[in-house]
Amino acid sequence: xxxxxxxxxxxxxxxxxxxxxxxxxxxxxxxxxxxxxxxxxxxxxxxxxxxxxxxxxxxxxxxxxxxxxxxxxxxxxxxxxxxxxxxxxxxxxxxxxxxxxx
Amino acid sequence: xxxxxxxxxxxxxxxxxxxxxxxxxxxxxxxxxxxxxxxxxxxxxxxxxxxxxxxxxxxxxxxxxxxxxxxxxxxxxxxxxxxxxxxxxxxxxxxxxxxxxxxxxxxxxxxxxxxxxxxxxxxxxxxxxxxxxxxxxxxxxxxxxxxxxxxxxxxxxxxxxxxxxxxxxxxxxxxxxxxxxxxxxxxxxxxxxxxxxxxxxxxxxxxxxxxxxxxxxxxxxxxxxxxxxxxxxxxxxxxxxxxxxxxxxxxxxxxxxxxxxxxxxxxxxxxxxxxxxxxxxxxxxxxxxxxxxxxxxxxxxxxxxxxxxxxxxxxxxxxxxxxxxxxxxxxxxxxxxxxxxxxxxxxxxxxxxxxxxxxxxxxxxxxxxxxxxxxxxxxxxxxxxxxxxxxxxxxxxxxxxxxxxxxxxxxxxxxxxxxxxxxxxxxxxxxxxxxxxxxxxxxxxxxxxxxxxxxxxxxxxxxxxxxxxxxxxxxxxxxxxxxxxxxxxxxxxxxxxxxxxxxxxxxxxxxxxxxxxxxxxxxxxxxxxxxxxxxxxxxxxxxxxxxxxxxxxxxxxxxxxxxxxxxxxxxxxxxxxxxxxxxxxxxxxxxxxxxxxxxxxxxxxxxxxxxxxxxxxxxxxxxxxxxxxxxxxxxxxxxxxxxxxxxxxxxxxxxxxxxxxxxxxxxxxxxxxx
Numbered sequence: 216x217x218x219x220x221x222x223x224x225x226x227x228x229x230x231x232x233x234x235x236x237x238x239x240x241x242x243x244x245x246x247x248x249x250x251x252x253x254x255x256x257x258x259x260x261x262x263x264x265x266x267x268x269x270x271x272x273x274x275x276x277x278x279x280x281x282x283x284x285x286x287x288x289x290x291x292x293x294x295x296x297x298x299x300x301x302x303x304x305x306x307x308x309x310x311x312x313x314x315x316x317x
Numbered sequence: 318x319x320x321x322x323x324x325x326x327x328x329x330x331x332x333x334x335x336x337x338x339x340x341x342x343x344x345x346x347x348x349x350x351x352x353x354x355x356x357x358x359x360x361x362x363x364x365x366x367x368x369x370x371x372x373x374x375x376x377x378x379x380x381x382x383x384x385x386x387x388x389x390x391x392x393x394x395x396x397x398x399x400x401x402x403x404x405x406x407x408x409x410x411x412x413x414x415x416x417x418x419x420x421x422x423x424x425x426x427x428x429x430x431x432x433x434x435x436x437x438x439x440x441x442x443x444x445x446x447x448x449x450x451x452x453x454x455x456x457x458x459x460x461x462x463x464x465x466x467x468x469x470x471x472x473x474x475x476x477x478x479x480x481x482x483x484x485x486x487x488x489x490x491x492x493x494x495x496x497x498x499x500x501x502x503x504x505x506x507x508x509x510x511x512x513x514x515x516x517x518x519x520x521x522x523x524x525x526x527x528x529x530x531x532x533x534x535x536x537x538x539x540x541x542x543x544x545x546x547x548x549x550x551x552x553x554x555x556x557x558x559x560x561x562x563x564x565x566x567x568x569x570x571x572x573x574x575x576x577x578x579x580x581x582x583x584x585x586x587x588x589x590x591x592x593x594x595x596x597x598x599x600x601x602x603x604x605x606x607x608x609x610x611x612x613x614x615x616x617x618x619x620x621x622x623x624x625x626x627x628x629x630x631x632x633x634x635x636x637x638x639x640x641x642x643x644x645x646x647x648x649x650x651x652x653x654x655x656x657x658x659x660x661x662x663x664x665x666x667x668x669x670x671x672x673x674x675x676x677x678x679x680x681x682x683x684x685x686x687x688x689x690x691x692x693x694x695x696x697x698x699x700x701x702x703x704x705x706x707x708x709x710x711x712x713x714x715x716x717x718x719x720x721x722x723x724x725x726x727x728x729x730x731x732x733x734x735x736x737x738x739x740x741x742x743x744x745x746x747x748x749x750x751x752x753x754x755x756x757x758x759x760x761x762x763x764x765x766x767x768x769x770x771x772x773x774x775x776x777x778x779x780x781x782x783x784x785x786x787x788x789x790x791x792x793x794x795x796x797x798x799x800x801x802x803x804x805x806x807x808x809x810x811x812x813x814x815x816x817x818x819x820x821x822x823x824x825x826x827x828x829x830x831x832x833x834x835x836x837x838x839x840x841x842x843x844x845x846x847x848x849x850x851x852x853x854x855x856x857x858x859x860x861x862x863x864x865x866x867x868x869x870x871x872x873x874x875x876x877x878x879x880x881x882x883x884x885x886x887x888x889x890x891x892x893x894x895x896x897x898x899x900x901x902x903x904x905x906x907x908x909x910x911x912x913x914x915x916x917x918x919x920x921x922x923x924x925x926x927x928x929x930x931x932x933x934x935x936x937x938x939x940x941x942x943x944x945x946x947x948x949x950x951x952x953x954x955x956x957x958x959x960x961x962x963x964x965x966x967x968x969x970x971x972x973x974x975x976x977x978x979x980x981x982x983x984x985x986x987x988x989x990x991x
Contacts, residue, residue, distance in 0.1 A: 234974070234978060237971065237974055238971050238974055238975055238978075239971075241971075246970075246971075309969070309970055309971065310969070312968075313967070313968035313969055314968060315968065316966050316967070316968035
């Protein structure tokens, strides 16, 4: 069985790839994908902890399924926002909506 | 018999004020005047009816507070009852810390003097209402009426409000109600003096009147607070709690002090020296207003206040009461001296008003007891208040008629008017004779009672007041001759100047009516109605057997005749060189008298140099720099903080993410290290 440290390292790497992507990319779609990566890293953690430490129970698994569902809904909303941004600003760059801060 | 209708006496003028004030501009000007006058005439009728019933009714009287049987108006004990017609609670603060009820009530109280004042106020006010139809009209070159002045409705609205507040003042059941209406009277006087508000001097005069009287009213309020604190009531009917009086420190001097503080308030309204300065300036208002407020009714508020508290003065502060007399006697002399040098006829009359009001306060101030000789002053003062209101209103309305015709307040533009204005001439002459104290005109009887009360107090006071009455005769006849005799301004250049003529009936009607009262009011047996102890007494002079008159009376007649003769000699022909010579001989004295002995300048100096420099300016500095500074600093700091933080919200979502992650990592590290 693969040691748990490896799994957690994978999760951490995934997480920081996501964060890095979120911070560095300007394309809104790319940022959304980065967020998905972060979420997946967290989901992976849930599964790993459940599988390795409480193999008799399934709460971690279920919570991961729940989290995937929530992230699907969140993606739908985010895509809708991005489409609207694109329609209004003719751009998919994150800088284009900077003025919406006020 | 009950007086339940009497609430209308206060309600009707209030409604009339609201109607004319709110809807006046929607009405035609004369309609507003008719409404105001109709209300006032109905009030006059009600007041006369009330007075008649109060003084002569025989039978059973029911009020919510008393049930009394009267015979010819008097109780079985021989005095007129004090009836409270209604007295509702206006504000109830419940028990205060001294376990006393704090209640403010508004009511309606009939006593001999308040009934007398009802008649005085409504009579003068009705005449003024009628007269104003003539005075407040706009006229063309030939004195033909073209219309009414701007603000005619407003004028009648204010007159109604003024009448209401003065009536509320005199029927007050307690000092607090009196104070409230007292302030309302002040407000009305402000509004009416400043009636011609586009005129700068009118605005200045109205502010001066309001501020000076308001300043004095502050003392009135303090006096009321002292009084009610120690006495435990706002009522005139004293209900002193002996234990409380003895336990509180300083109780011996506190009642005299409270009464004197209240008198200062009265001195402000009644224009006693040195608070008289507002009254001459108040002549900026329309002349009917001068007649109503600054001659007949408002200025006697102070006299009325002292008279209302007279039994308390006598019982608790008899010595302090004499200070009132001294202040008033000095004021009478001072005002008479100034009146001798005025060239503005309304100002001359204003100073004569001050002098006559001072007479009334002298009469009250020389009182030493409620019964007998010591109490004559009370009756005399009230009698003089009554007669003076009539003839001073008459004189002011006459001067208004002259001003309408001549178009100026200064005697230089008058002269020789007797041929052109015969009715005004006769009525003004009657007013002058009445104020000078020539029998059988009204002023003689009332003024002579005052002088004899003063003689009873001290011979010095008596001779002093006799001297002042001689001066009164002199300056009134000086005014009379300057206006109606002497060199005619019109005849000097008849082709280019307007020919004077008699005023219309709407103006001379009230003059004649008031003149008739001024002739006959002296014969009213006033001592039967108003006396200090309430019992009926005869005025010694009111008899046709003039050989029984006292030497005091003959002395004042002689002095008055000397004054009149002197004025006749100096001013009748208009060619006598003596006035001009006197003016040249004593330029300083004349200039000082003309400038009212620089009292206004002294106040100006006091307020500007002393009060403004030493008190107001430091306070203003403190306000501007410390109080405002604190708040300005708070606002500035908040704004600066906001400006500093604002750029943090850049709108760049990736930047937020960096901060967020850095923060989380930092927090995690910190938590791990702990």
